[in-house]
Amino acid sequence: MAGQAEEGRRVRLNRERVLAAAVALADEAGIDSLSMRRLAQELGVVPMALYKHVANKEELLDAMVDVLVAEIDPPAGGAGWKSAIRQRVLSARRVLLRHPWARQVLESRTRQTPAVLGYTDSFIGMFLAGGFSVDLTHHVMHALGSRMWGFTQELFDAPAGPKADAPAVPPEALAAMFRQMAERYPNVARVAMAAAHEEGSVVGHGCDDQFEFEFALDLLLDGFERLHQQGWTSRQAKPARMPPASTGT
Amino acid sequence: MAGQAEEGRRVRLNRERVLAAAVALADEAGIDSLSMRRLAQELGVVPMALYKHVANKEELLDAMVDVLVAEIDPPAGGAGWKSAIRQRVLSARRVLLRHPWARQVLESRTRQTPAVLGYTDSFIGMFLAGGFSVDLTHHVMHALGSRMWGFTQELFDAPAGPKADAPAVPPEALAAMFRQMAERYPNVARVAMAAAHEEGSVVGHGCDDQFEFEFALDLLLDGFERLHQQGWTSRQAKPARMPPASTGT
């Protein structure tokens, strides 16, 4: 990251270099560090120089999403819709995990770039090719939501990760915290302890995100399959607004 | 919103007033307008006055989430886990829809406040009370994800809503745009047109968010029920990493 400034000063700036630098900066320093000023500095250029290659910060973020989309594998053919969708989602997930900023940026996007539309279009095409009705495909795409991009928002999921600068908490204080926690939130404690045990990991290590992601993805795909086989349509479902595959209770 | 400043100057500031003003400001002007400086102005006070009642902006946002959580109905008893969960999620959703900023703020939270832990704890308790194993409950909570708060991220879902200030696009230009769109993204076009038809609404009006939310929620709840009845455990599922309720393809 040093020396880049001098080197950059002689090479002409262009859109590609701006985007590559933006992605690299977000990858390495985090999305909060990606400011127009910081990015310009990284490129050895005055902030305003960027605006010749990118309309504004919003458009820069849109373009970064396009870079992302280009990294997702094209649809795999031949193995049926379910496996094709599954593989593609997991490919998107691998891309997302390479770029920690992607989740937050995708969530904040409101413009559909051509690349995003293209991805969505080919994704929809996979259901249609599998024999899904346009109607079912529509609702199924909504149900998938952000899972189509390989992520779900795991709310509050960086639970008290010990800060690097924070002083180590003495073990007896930690034990007291756990006891108090278990008393006030017994159900959370039971689930957390079971999960920690299951992983064979240290308490608080967290969950196997990949397993949880695939668990929910497969649950949904199985549900989609069932509805498809039953010839589900929103007509039946809508007037009474009944659950799709059961009669409640 | 006028006159509030003079009135505010005589009444003593306190945490409650700060929070109420923050929620009101975010409700009315949007979360992007909620800055410490603007909030102070709204309260007729200098920015730094707020820091006596709130540690910093992060803590203010955490406290706003607590206000939200308090508005969610307590669990309904007596009708079985499925109906109880469903009702609670839909109650959370009603709260979320009253506070447009909530989604974004919840997504950005990383600290678990006592109120959030309390909600999570009672939520987990509903599955356990329904006879779910701790193991299944754990995975099921992950699968629910943000749906537990009554929302899912509908990515890119404000599609080209005609800006208030933008000049009206002439109809023939609009038609040309649609034609071009349908040519490049035929699958998106098919689904969009079917959805528009189904609603009996104007093209581009969008989808019935509430229907989509309940569709996916019920799909998940039905899946949970099935796994519960089958006595699913993560032991079976983990080693081979198979889909939970089918053998693939």
Next chain:
DNA sequence: ACCTGAACACCGTTCAAGT
């Protein structure tokens, strides 16, 4: 105990000027 004022180190972006 609570509020204020001035200041610091940041933002994104416009506009007029340079080469």
Next chain:
DNA sequence: ACCTGAACACCGTTCAAGT
């Protein structure tokens, strides 16, 4: 055609001072 410099209207927050 591309880059620069100065400026504008914002941020969150610290610190020392007022009442």
